[in-house]
Amino acid sequence: MARMALAAQRRLTEAASDDPFLTAKITTARFYADQILPRTSGLAAIVTAGADSVMALPVDGF
Amino acid sequence: MPTFTPPVRDMAFVIEEIGALDRISTLPGYEEATPDLVSAVLEEAGRFGAGVLAPLNPVGDREGCVLEGDKVRLPTGFADAYRRFVEVGWNAVPFDPDFGGQGLPWLVATAVQEIWHAANMSFGLIPMLTQGAVELLSAHGTADQKALYLEQLVSGAWTGTMNLTEPGAGSDVGALRTRAVRDGDHYRITGQKIFITAGEHDAAENIIHLVLARLPDAPAGAKGISLFVVPKFLVNPDGSLGKRNDVSCIKLEHKMGIHGSPTCVMAFGEDEGAIGTLVGRENQGLALMFTMMNNARLAVGLQGVAIAERAAQKAIAYARERVQGIGPGRDAPGPIIHHPDVRRTLMTQRALVEAGRALTYFTASRLDIARHAADKAERAAAHALADLLIPVVKSWGTANGVQVADMAVQVFGGMGFVEETGVAQHLRDARIAPIYEGTNGIQALDLIGRKLIRDQGEAMGGLLAEIRRTEADLAESGGEGLERLRLELAAASTLCAETVAWV
Numbered sequence: 314m315a316r317m318a319l320a321a322q323r324r325l326t327e328a329a330s331d332d333p334f335l336t337a338k339i340t341t342a343r344f345y346a347d348q349i350l351p352r353t354s355g356l357a358a359i360v361t362a363g364a365d366s367v368m369a370l371p372v373d374g375f
Numbered sequence: 376m377p378t379f380t381p382p383v384r385d386m387a388f389v390i391e392e393i394g395a396l397d398r399i400s401t402l403p404g405y406e407e408a409t410p411d412l413v414s415a416v417l418e419e420a421g422r423f424g425a426g427v428l429a430p431l432n433p434v435g436d437r438e439g440c441v442l443e444g445d446k447v448r449l450p451t452g453f454a455d456a457y458r459r460f461v462e463v464g465w466n467a468v469p470f471d472p473d474f475g476g477q478g479l480p481w482l483v484a485t486a487v488q489e490i491w492h493a494a495n496m497s498f499g500l501i502p503m504l505t506q507g508a509v510e511l512l513s514a515h516g517t518a519d520q521k522a523l524y525l526e527q528l529v530s531g532a533w534t535g536t537m538n539l540t541e542p543g544a545g546s547d548v549g550a551l552r553t554r555a556v557r558d559g560d561h562y563r564i565t566g567q568k569i570f571i572t573a574g575e576h577d578a579a580e581n582i583i584h585l586v587l588a589r590l591p592d593a594p595a596g597a598k599g600i601s602l603f604v605v606p607k608f609l610v611n612p613d614g615s616l617g618k619r620n621d622v623s624c625i626k627l628e629h630k631m632g633i634h635g636s637p638t639c640v641m642a643f644g645e646d647e648g649a650i651g652t653l654v655g656r657e658n659q660g661l662a663l664m665f666t667m668m669n670n671a672r673l674a675v676g677l678q679g680v681a682i683a684e685r686a687a688q689k690a691i692a693y694a695r696e697r698v699q700g701i702g703p704g705r706d707a708p709g710p711i712i713h714h715p716d717v718r719r720t721l722m723t724q725r726a727l728v729e730a731g732r733a734l735t736y737f738t739a740s741r742l743d744i745a746r747h748a749a750d751k752a753e754r755a756a757a758h759a760l761a762d763l764l765i766p767v768v769k770s771w772g773t774a775n776g777v778q779v780a781d782m783a784v785q786v787f788g789g790m791g792f793v794e795e796t797g798v799a800q801h802l803r804d805a806r807i808a809p810i811y812e813g814t815n816g817i818q819a820l821d822l823i824g825r826k827l828i829r830d831q832g833e834a835m836g837g838l839l840a841e842i843r844r845t846e847a848d849l850a851e852s853g854g855e856g857l858e859r860l861r862l863e864l865a866a867a868s869t870l871c872a873e874t875v876a877w878v
């Protein structure tokens with residue numbers, strides 16, 4: 314997303330335009346950074362918590 | 376409400392900026408892939424997808440496929456559409472010109488396929504399976520096998536299938552029991568395969584099955600599997616069709632989605648044994664399958680992106696139209712697109728679609744470089760990066776396909792749950808993609824076991840270095856709003872590095 318935003322910005326500057334297609338790429342990338350990328354911190358915590366509690370309940374316990 | 380508007384400008388943007396078309400079109404054989412040609416191809420594909428395939432999508436969902444005797448009838452219009460698809464040459468886009476292909480890069484073929492899946496995922500599965508057969512035979516077929524099958528598969532006159540799964544062998548392919556016995560210059564195949572996509576249908580005059588089976592003296596497990604070509608109609612040396620082979624569809628599955636795609640139980644060798652010829656060497660079957668695995672998994676991840684695009688388009692159109700309640704700062708009831716929660720949903724859909732498309736096309740461009748670059752080190756690096764990203768493209772793309780289609784149903788409210796609006800079909804169709812071509816759980820094992828631990832994080836290190844370069848570019852560009860992007864990206868990449876180190 315960041316690379317698309319960079320490319321969009323380069324194209325906007327080169328053409329000295331305000332093409333809404335290109336500005337939307339930047340807006341969408343910012344949304345991604347604010348609203349989706351932070352999911353990674355929750356996911357990283359889950360991964361590094363390890364598997365102990367995942368496998369703790371014995372099969373007979375289900 | 377427009378049914379489907381192929382996002383050709385978005386696609387061309389990603390092909391040029393993320394897939395680095397200017398680099399890909401310097402690869403030997405790909406010189407013709409200029410931005411103008413690519414745009415023209417996407418426009419034409421878009422017209423075919425929107426005009427011919429999309430209108431058949433709800434028909435396929437409603438009618439499904441019908442088994443009559445041992446023949447399968449596709450939904451109304453599918454067989455005709457397929458014949459037109461072949462006539463126009465769409466099936467041949469990525470393949471070798473020596474066998475009648477058009478020789479376009481996978482980067483471009485991937486965008487073209489996105490259009491088929493978005494328009495009609497059930498239809499898109501037919502060329503997707505044929506593609507796997509073409510790749511296997513191109514890479515490992517004997518001269519005879521290539522001469523007999525390749526041209527017809529490249530054009531799409533004949534279609535292909537992949538026969539791996541059996542009742543006792545799904546994720547654990549090594550458990551399969553279908554038998555192959557030597558019989559002169561060929562083999563006799565006996566056994567049952569299940570869940571075979573396009574195993575039988577009425578759109579092509581012949582079907583070429585690629586079948587995994589076990590020789591009587593084969594070692595147990597995954598090391599004892601061989602790969603065979605088993606045509607529905609045997610092919611004479613002059614290319615004409617001969618006798619019907621001993622293979623048939625004995626049942627169709629009744630499914631949650633992709634009703635337009637026949638999912639077949641296939642019986643091999645109910646009588647004298649189906650005639651097949653060996654591909655590669657005996658007991659090498661699974662290793663050979665790996666040569667087409669990257670492209671097949673990429674294609675399934677792409678289905679997730681495609682369905683997400685289609686569902687998101689419907690959600691936007693509905694959100695503009697449906698009047699309900701007064702949005703913040705407004706003084707009269709208006710369309711639901713003014714409600715922040717609906718806007719958040721539409722933005723999330725858009726962001727996931729665009730990110731998924733970028734990652735998928737980027738990975739396709741690495742496959743092109745891995746195959747065609749002149750420099751060996753460049754090929755190896757691209758290969759390692761593609762190998763690393765494939766399980767991510769497959770699992771993340773398909774999970775997002777389900778999530779975005781689910782969000783589209785939510786935007787429609789009660790009308791989303793009612794079949795008449797057609798949005799529910801996308802959710803039902805999308806749900807298969809996290810399951811087939813290696814479940815997403817199996818993708819996770821591949822990512823951690825093969826792609827991170829076995830190569831000791833080398834490919835991942837390369838990817839993280841590229842992300843760091845993007846962070847530097849963001850810092851340098853100094854554009855407003857990009858700074859926040861850089862901070863979030865830096866935080867995420869640091870976390871990623873720490874998590875990989877923990878693994």
Ligand SMILES: Cc1cc2nc3c(=O)[nH]c(=O)nc-3n(C[C@H](O)[C@H](O)[C@H](O)COP(=O)(O)OP(=O)(O)OC[C@H]3O[C@@H](n4cnc5c(N)ncnc54)[C@H](O)[C@@H]3O)c2cc1C
Nearest residue numbers: 537538539540545546570571572638810811812813814816
């Ligand atoms: C519509 C449709 C079309 C298909 N088309 C084809 C086709 O054309 N050709 C073909 O050969 N097959 C095809 N398949 C089969 C498909 O690839 C399999 O269903 C899939 O590989 C899963 O196998 P399974 O169904 O036996 O599930 P199982 O292997 O029984 O898996 C059940 C669950 O257990 C999990 N699991 C299993 N093993 C492990 C493990 N080692 N570690 C962690 N989790 C595990 C899985 O992730 C899954 O959640 C198709 C299936 C469908 C439904």
